[in-house]
Amino acid sequence: MAVNRQIFLCEDSPDGIFTGVYDAWAAKVPHELVELRTARPENLEFFCDYHTSARDEEKAQKVRRTMMRRLGARGYESLYFACASCAPDKGTAVFGSISAVLRTGCTMENQKNPHIRRVYELQKNVGSEYHHYLGFVRFAMLANGVLFSVIEPRNHMLELLAGHFGDRLCKEEFVIYDRGRGRLLYHPKDESCTVYEGIRLSEYEMEQLRESQEDYEALFAAFCRSISIRERKNEKLQRQMLPLHFREYMVEFHNLSPKTTENGAFYDEYQPGNVTESEKRTQFLLENQKQK
Amino acid sequence: MTEAGNLTLMDKLRILSDAAKYDVACTSSGVDRRNAGRGLGNSIAAGICHSFSADGRCISLLKILFTNECVFDCRYCLNRSSNDVLRATFTPEEVCELTVGFYKRNFIEGLFLSSGIVRSPNYTMELLLRTVQLLRTKYQFFGYIHLKAIPGADERLIEQAGYYADRMSINLELPTAEGLKALAPHKSRNTILKPMRRIQLRAQENKNELALYRNAPKFVPAGQSTQMIIGATGESDYELVQVAQSLYKKFSLKRVFYSAFVNVNQDTSLPMPVQGPPLLREHRLYQADWLMRFYGFEADELLTREHPNFNTVFDPKCDWALRHLEQFPVEINRADYYTLLRVPGIGVQSARKIVGARRFGALNFEDLRKMRVVLKRALYFITCSGRMMYPVRMEEGYIARNLAGAGERLPDAVRNGGYRQLSFFDGAGGEVWQ
Numbered sequence: 085m086a087v088n089r090q091i092f093l094c095e096d097s098p099d100g101i102f103t104g105v106y107d108a109w110a111a112k113v114p115h116e117l118v119e120l121r122t123a124r125p126e127n128l129e130f131f132c133d134y135h136t137s138a139r140d141e142e143k144a145q146k147v148r149r150t151m152m153r154r155l156g157a158r159g160y161e162s163l164y165f166a167c168a169s170c171a172p173d174k175g176t177a178v179f180g181s182i183s184a185v186l187r188t189g190c191t192m193e194n195q196k197n198p199h200i201r202r203v204y205e206l207q208k209n210v211g212s213e214y215h216h217y218l219g220f221v222r223f224a225m226l227a228n229g230v231l232f233s234v235i236e237p238r239n240h241m242l243e244l245l246a247g248h249f250g251d252r253l254c255k256e257e258f259v260i261y262d263r264g265r266g267r268l269l270y271h272p273k274d275e276s277c278t279v280y281e282g283i284r285l286s287e288y289e290m291e292q293l294r295e296s297q298e299d300y301e302a303l304f305a306a307f308c309r310s311i312s313i314r315e316r317k318n319e320k321l322q323r324q325m326l327p328l329h330f331r332e333y334m335v336e337f338h339n340l341s342p343k344t345t346e347n348g349a350f351y352d353e354y355q356p357g358n359v360t361e362s363e364k365r366t367q368f369l370l371e372n373q374k375q376k
Numbered sequence: 377m378t379e380a381g382n383l384t385l386m387d388k389l390r391i392l393s394d395a396a397k398y399d400v401a402c403t404s405s406g407v408d409r410r411n412a413g414r415g416l417g418n419s420i421a422a423g424i425c426h427s428f429s430a431d432g433r434c435i436s437l438l439k440i441l442f443t444n445e446c447v448f449d450c451r452y453c454l455n456r457s458s459n460d461v462l463r464a465t466f467t468p469e470e471v472c473e474l475t476v477g478f479y480k481r482n483f484i485e486g487l488f489l490s491s492g493i494v495r496s497p498n499y500t501m502e503l504l505l506r507t508v509q510l511l512r513t514k515y516q517f518f519g520y521i522h523l524k525a526i527p528g529a530d531e532r533l534i535e536q537a538g539y540y541a542d543r544m545s546i547n548l549e550l551p552t553a554e555g556l557k558a559l560a561p562h563k564s565r566n567t568i569l570k571p572m573r574r575i576q577l578r579a580q581e582n583k584n585e586l587a588l589y590r591n592a593p594k595f596v597p598a599g600q601s602t603q604m605i606i607g608a609t610g611e612s613d614y615e616l617v618q619v620a621q622s623l624y625k626k627f628s629l630k631r632v633f634y635s636a637f638v639n640v641n642q643d644t645s646l647p648m649p650v651q652g653p654p655l656l657r658e659h660r661l662y663q664a665d666w667l668m669r670f671y672g673f674e675a676d677e678l679l680t681r682e683h684p685n686f687n688t689v690f691d692p693k694c695d696w697a698l699r700h701l702e703q704f705p706v707e708i709n710r711a712d713y714y715t716l717l718r719v720p721g722i723g724v725q726s727a728r729k730i731v732g733a734r735r736f737g738a739l740n741f742e743d744l745r746k747m748r749v750v751l752k753r754a755l756y757f758i759t760c761s762g763r764m765m766y767p768v769r770m771e772e773g774y775i776a777r778n779l780a781g782a783g784e785r786l787p788d789a790v791r792n793g794g795y796r797q798l799s800f801f802d803g804a805g806g807e808v809w810q
Contacts, residue, residue, distance in 0.1 A: 219482075300477045314431075
């Protein structure tokens with residue numbers, strides 16, 4: 085029995101993974117044989133024992149408390165961020181790290197350990213996407229005053245974003261919709277956030293949301309253009325800092341001429357000698373001013 | 377000059393953001409503030425970038441001038457009084473509405489408000505003060521505010537504004553007093569440095585107050601910054617880093633920004649670089665700036681009077697290391713944090729990882745590689761448990777040649793199986809004859 089790999093299937097959430105960690109530890113199997121998976125396998129493999137671990141608040145809380153005590157908030161945070169990753173091996177990495185921490189007494193700084201190194205990588209990956217989304221989420225104000233935003237992140241973002249936006253926009257009613265996963269974060273005025281699963285908006289509804297352009301969006305798009313310096317144009321740098329896949333839902337990149345979208349930048353404003361609408365208007369106003 | 381009466385909000389935003397774009401400070405960093413149910417907005421110390429403009433610069437704050445009318449006539453500035461440009465002025469309410477409207481939609485992290493000098497410095501400063509006051513009190517805005525102090529304005533006004541802003545800045549514009557006199561006849565060293573000193577002293581007093589009364593109002597919690605124009609006058613990089621260092625040390629500035637000069641006015645008395653703005657020079661200055669702020673370097677170590685300009689091929693740290701080979705190689709398992717930081721190719725992240733991980737056992741090159749410490753440049757300067765990765769000759773010319781070969785280039789000795797092929801052109805590298 086001891087040579088079989090021990091595979092624990094758990095729910096895809098921090099609590100689910102921590103419960104899996106608890107169950108795997110309690111099962112008293114050799115730790116190097118343990119694997120934690122968050123998705124059901126398509127094919128069962130040979131030489132594996134499968135266990136299902138149902139999410140249990142109490143067990144998760146025990147693991148969380150122990151880790152908080154041993155690692156402090158910083159170290160716990162790296163585990164928590166790793167749990168939000170989309171990588172299939174995250175559960176195993178988290179279990180391996182916790183096992184190393186509790187057995188050898190090391191901290192999450194011990195990057196000689198492959199599991200801890202993996203958690204660090206996952207944390208960095210999730211952390212950078214999270215930090216991107218702090219800036220790149222775009223809300224549109226619907227007619228009823230609700231702020232609505234659509235994102236399509238690679239990793240689980242909603243729970244992480246809830247803390248930030250819940251504080252920042254506490255007096256607003258807002259929604260962040262994770263289109264890829266069909267999950268929705270809802271924040272009512274002055275209350276805490278809730279996540280709803282299994283919500284699918286149709287193409288038509290998405291179109292409706294996108295059509296309703298407000299004044300502020302046009303103002304911001306204009307601002308983004310006029311703030312860039314022609315002599316310093318650097319699209320490569322722009323693409324590096326703001327990768328194209330984020331731009332689908334960012335209003336300042338909408339409604340650009342076909343040539344512009346192809347280049348992914350505000351190309352039309354940069355043709356020397358090519359007078360744009362805004363420049364035409366400026367010239368007109370300037371003439372006006374002189375006549376006065 | 378009168379103002380066109382029929383400007384829409386869109387026109388004003390276009391004109392006044394266009395006029396503000398040469399100010400480079402666009403960070404929203406330096407202060408952590410939770411909202412905790414008080415109103416709109418909070419602040420994250422790391423800063424958040426909300427978008428990137430076509431020149432690759434971060435858009436974090438709504439960067440605008442209050443007005444581009446100006447009584448000053450600085451040669452480098454688009455809005456100088458002698459220029460014939462369209463003039464526009466916001467009202468305080470318009471600025472507040474725009475800021476709040478953008479902020480709610482998560483377009484921006486806060487407001488960056490600067491201004492041309494309308495009527496007098498005091499009058500202008502009063503307008504700016506009124507705007508931020510309105511934004512903080514009536515609109516209950518707790519996001520980031522970066523406010524320009526107007527040179528020559530009354531100290532009391534500047535001080536009052538400091539209680540509403542997170543960061544204040546006064547642009548030094550040019551690194552030397554002579555340069556300033558030639559290009560900005562209405563500004564002087566005195567009108568720039570005096571308020572800068574005033575803000576510094578007030579911020580220090582405020583720190584003491586806060587130690588005593590935790591809830592005392594905070595004065596410019598994210599500190600002050602400034603900006604210098606690079607390449608408009610003839611100063612060397614040596615002078616620039618010296619000025620920057622003294623600003624950090626004597627005026628406790630949080631940031632000094634460098635702005636590659638763009639001759640927007642086609643002014644004949646100013647340089648008109650053919651290859652565009654001196655971006656590489658600006659880049660090198662920022663690198664040096666980081667070395668001084670986070671890596672423990674002194675300005676004198678980077679450049680000297682005899683060696684007054686940065687190397688175009690090597691970054692300042694590489695350049696320094698090549699001139700100080702006697703301090704290398706460094707032992708990864710023993711060297712302290714600041715010594716590690718001096719190794720080319722090892723930055724703050726890598727140094728932290730190394731210092732953290734070596735507590736649990738000696739590190740070898742394989743560990744470093746797995747920890748994603750980039751060895752491309754570092755391998756010439758480090759040992760692991762007394763061994764270098766490859767046999768390396770500690771000679772400036774040899775290492776420089778290998779480093780300049782950029783990319784993942786291995787030392788000659790390794791690529792040619794430990795021996796170097798003799799060739800007719802051997803002397804061309806300059807190594808044989810020197």
